[in-house]
Amino acid sequence: MSKNLTSRAEDYSKWYNELVVKADLAENSAVRGCMVIKPYGYAIWEKMQAELDRMFKETGHQNAYFPLFVPKSLFEAEEKNAEGFAKECAVVTHYRLQNDPENEGKLRVDPEAKLEEELVVRPTSEAIIWNTYKGWIQSYRDLPILINQWANVVRWEMRTRLFLRTAEFLWQEGHTAHATKAEALVEAEQMNNVYAKFAENFMAIPVIQGVKTESERFAGAVETYCIEALMQDGKALQAGTSHFLGQNFAKAFDVKFTNNEGKLDHVWATSWGVSTRLMGALIMTHSDDKGLVLPPNLAPSQVVIVPIYKNDEQFDAITAKAETIINDLKALGVSCKFDKRTTHRPGAKFAQHELQGVPLRIAIGPKDLENNTVELARRDTLSKEVVEMSGLAQTIKNLLDTIQDALYKKALNYRDEHITEVDDFENFKKVLENKTGFISAHWDGTSESEQKIKELTKATIRCIPLNNKMEEGVCVFSGKPSKQRVLFAKAY
Amino acid sequence: MSKNLTSRAEDYSKWYNELVVKADLAENSAVRGCMVIKPYGYAIWEKMQAELDRMFKETGHQNAYFPLFVPKSLFEAEEKNAEGFAKECAVVTHYRLQNDPENEGKLRVDPEAKLEEELVVRPTSEAIIWNTYKGWIQSYRDLPILINQWANVVRWEMRTRLFLRTAEFLWQEGHTAHATKAEALVEAEQMNNVYAKFAENFMAIPVIQGVKTESERFAGAVETYCIEALMQDGKALQAGTSHFLGQNFAKAFDVKFTNNEGKLDHVWATSWGVSTRLMGALIMTHSDDKGLVLPPNLAPSQVVIVPIYKNDEQFDAITAKAETIINDLKALGVSCKFDKRTTHRPGAKFAQHELQGVPLRIAIGPKDLENNTVELARRDTLSKEVVEMSGLAQTIKNLLDTIQDALYKKALNYRDEHITEVDDFENFKKVLENKTGFISAHWDGTSESEQKIKELTKATIRCIPLNNKMEEGVCVFSGKPSKQRVLFAKAY
Structure with a gap:
């Protein structure tokens, strides 16, 4: 497979698909519409998860885990939500396979192992969660409940694209329960704000916060807050949503509480989520015809060192230098990889790290050993300079901050001009x-x-x-x- | 619901079930055999995950994500594996619900949305992963592949128990590919060792490493390594397994590579996993008739401070003291919660923290303010002592280490005596x-x-x-x- 990507100008959609595969982020699987997230792509997602999780906990949320399956009777309880998701539900109907009497060595569903009630693979978890909350909430003292879940969900989409729209995807879904409408509204707005901050500070993606119109709202929501980003091809991408659900789910699942005046009332709800779709937003905001461009805050390796040598002696000297750099960077909290593979030439390594968007590349060759320098290359601007070893780690740390800022400002300018x-x-x-x-x-x-x-x-x-x-x-x-x-x- | 647990002597099984629910670890859900992992239980699982993940990465593994669904034709490809899991598979047969013409307001599966090929909800991922690896491996240069996945899996068990045996559970599954049998065997043994170290150093659970007999092996494995622990009721619990899969899956999915002599050979494989079942092992190793006993390394809060006061002035003075303690502990890497709830009396708080297994409890009352002391209570021994404020944080840190060791030694003695x-x-x-x-x-x-x-x-x-x-x-x-x-x- 050629390392050259289709250019964005030539075919943006093709560029995107090629980039995702060639940069080793993800690929299509044997299951229609489901992707395999490869280690490099998953490492970026893990960085996103870690920061979001920190932000959720800082705002008082705890993680929990609810079942993958939703019994059909619960799924259909909140009418609008059911209507919104019914057309794209994977449904489990049987719980056993058996040898197929008509095809030796093959299996078939055991007709006697039919479920009494079908199970929907969760497309979202409001139904199963509110059915659970019913058992947890009696009084205002049990409120608020501030829970988040990291999970996989399934929506049987007809047209799928890696990260952007897949039948199964990974996400987090917050589900909160409150004693008052006002408090639930504040929560929904707060979490939309958390998403906006995360997108801007970590992903370097400027977003516009707003509310959806009635027809674009989440099925079952009273108000849907969102963050909207603009991709390089002029199309918008909804990067996160936070829903004020009113009392809809509390009513559907009969979740009442005694308020501090002793009166029974239905509980107020929010839900909010972002998904692996963010990977698509990240790619289409910053990347270029050479490949991925990653903001330093999300790069699995922020720096990579490539040695250029002709003999073992040079290699050993470069290795010693690389180890010093890696340790100095580690002390400053900067991650750095030494690419000492002998199976690839420096040029091939350069191309791969460009394709995979490593923010900074250091090359060390014989001349650098003589002059006590390194060559430092920025992925975002593709510019190079020779830099003194002395103070290098701090120079790099500052440069990574500069890059993070520059990516955001570039994307912001583009967005504002569009x-x-x-x-x-x-x-x-x-x-x-x-x-x-x-x-x-x-x-x-x-x-x-x-x-x-x-x-x-x-x-x-x-x-x-x-x-x-x-x-x-x-x-x-x-x-x-x-x-x-x-x-x-x-x-x- | 009474706070008192059934005693272990009276009915061990009942004690376990009550403890899991009353300590807020998990509960049964509306879905047969599936549990809800509540925030307190999930926080312990997150601690386990974090440490295991660190150990996996330290041994060179990367995380990735593969589809939830396995097409039937892939599922049945490795015969023994298919045979081993066929009887407990949840199967997706349809991808849409529609309004039920016979029941207004209800949904039913749309008979026209039947899948051409049924999808098995993964009971384990060898099949889908080896089908994917086929596309990744051509030469020995592509090996080894060292991947782990954190995921949910489904095994339709007839008799389920919270954490110990549930239809859906959370786990990690490592799947590695190697050029030689020797290397794959080393990997399988290494990961069993990782599990043993984790169980002993973090969970304070002594384990016996061994191999399974043929009839107890993982379906499709050539050798299954395991760690076996002993519970307080004299029953054993398999806490983790690591499988040497030989070339079985490579043969089933036709995964060949060119070795360094230019010859084609099938790839060698391992897989290894631990699950939320570890929560059951943790509970049944250390806990007592008062509730959960947590090793400090896995406790969501290692210390809790309960204020005892009669007026605002005392409360303010205690709060100031608590904040000092919390900051000092934080500096030493010890987590501490200040339980200043006004909805509960100190006695109720004591009982709750005992039930939930917080390793150390600090009580601060008016006398402690006068004497510059606190009362320090150990959960594991239920012993109390009055301790000087001066040097308290270091005292606590040392005591937590002591408790971690003591729990392990106690369990080891028990195991060796049994x-x-x-x-x-x-x-x-x-x-x-x-x-x-x-x-x-x-x-x-x-x-x-x-x-x-x-x-x-x-x-x-x-x-x-x-x-x-x-x-x-x-x-x-x-x-x-x-x-x-x-x-x-x-x-x-």
Whole structure:
């Protein structure tokens, strides 16, 4: 397989698919729509998990684990949620295989091992969790419940793409229970904020916080908060959502509590999640035609050292130097790998580390030994310079911070340059054709106009930004009066 | 629900079930045989995961993620493995639900959404992983592959018990690929060693390393290494297994590589795993009639501070003292919680922390304020002493080490006292009736004798210990000659 990627300009979608596979992030599996997350891709996901988990715990949440399966009767209890997910449910109907009498050496489901009640493989866990919370909540003293779960979920999607849309994916789902509406709203907003901070500070992805329109809301939610990011091809990507569920699930599962005035009331709920989809957002925000570009905060190795030598003596001297560098970097909390493989030439190593997005590459050759220098190459700018060994670790640490900032600012500039205010529908369509990102336009607030715009242009309302400026205007589609602009885009 | 547990002497099994629920570790769910792992139980599991993960990475392994589902045709490819798990497989047959025309508001599987090929919910992942490895391995340069996965698996067990045997459980499964038999054997032994070290140093559970007999081996393995622990009721518990799989899976999935002499050969394999079952082992090794006893290395909070006060002034003074203690402990890497809940009296707090096994409890009352002391109570020995504030953090850190050691030694003594050498079958049965643990006895090496002993006594061969002493003898059942003793026990 050629190491050269299709360029983004040539075919963005092909570039993405090739990059995911060639950079060893993930690949398709033998199971329709399910992916294998390879060690390098998983290492990035682990970094995301670690930071998110820290942020969840810092905001008072605890992890727990609920069953993979949801009995059909529970699944259908909250009507809107059931309706929203019924069309994409993997369903377990049997619990045993047996030898197939018609095909020797083959197995078939044992017709006598049919389940009395079918089990849905969780597409999301509100139903099983709220059925459990019912047993945990009697009084306001049992509230709030602030729980998160790291888990796999299954949604039987017809068209799948690595990380972006897969039948099985990994995610976290927070499920909280509160005594008051106000407290639940604060929680839903807080977690959307946590997601925004994580995206910006760790993934170096600028996001717009907003709420979804009714038709784009999570099935069963009263309000869906979201963070929306813009990819390099002008399409938006929903990177995380946090739902205020009102009392919908408490009512469906009869979860009541005695409040501090002694009265019975239904419990208020939120749920919130991000998934391995974030890997797709990461790739499509920063990477280039040479491959992956990783923000230092998420890179499995922040630095890699490649030795360039002609004999054992040189190799030994370089190794000694590399070990010093690695130890100095470790003391500063910077991860560094020494790529001393003898199966690959330096050029091949350079290409691989570029493809895999290692933020900084150090090359050490005979001249560097003489001059007490190293060659330092940045992945993001592809620039190189010769640097003194003295103070190198601190130089690198500072440079990694610089890179982290630069990636964010570059993405922010791109995003800000790709929000176009549009006031008439012809222009709306033209801007979309040019793939220029978000359109900020007036909308009359009706699902009818939203639906028509979607049918005509494939653009959806990504969100109504939080703290939106109020402004008189008329709907870009219907011409009816409007009080604020919303963000439209084609989306992943 | 009463806080008092059934005593172990009264009904060990009931004691266990009550403890798991009352200590807030886990509970049964609405899904047959599946449990909910509650935050306190999950926090202990997270500690186990973190340490195991560190040990796996230290031995060169990386994490990855493979699909939850195994297509039936892959599942049945390795015959013995398929045969071993076919009887307990949850099977997905449909991918959609629809409104049930006969029951308004209800859903049913959509008969038109039947899968062409059924999907088995993984009971273990050898099949899907080896089918994937086929695409990754061409040459010896691609080997070894050293991968671990943290995942949920499903085995449709008929009789389930919280943590010990559940239809769905959490585990890690390592799957490695090697160029030589010798290397694969070293890996399988190494990982069994890792498990033994983890059990002993972190869980404070002494284990016996050994290999399984043919009939007790993992389905598809050539050799199964294991660690066996002894529970307080004299039953053994298999705490972890590591399998040398030979070339069975490579042959079933046609995974060949070119070795360094240019010849094609099948790849050698291992797999190894531990699961949430370890929670059961932890509970049944250390806990007592008052509840859970946790080794300090696995306790979510190693220390808890309970304030005893009559007025705000006292509470403020105690709080100041508690904060000092918490900061000092934090600096030494010791976790400590301040239980300042106003909804519970000190006595209720004491009982709860005892039930939940917090290794050390500090009580601070008005007298302690006067005398600059605290009361320090050990969970394992239930002993209390008044201790000077000065140097308290270091005292506590040392005491936690002492407790960790003491728990291990106590369990080791118990285990060693419960291995009985037996040379005739009448005595064999008598020892078993008295629930006195492992029986060390000669066995003729045949599956027939093993099977008969099992039928007559319910005892199985737990393992043939590694580095076993060679000793002439005769089989305790058949009287045929034998070269070594093996360990029998009834087991979880």
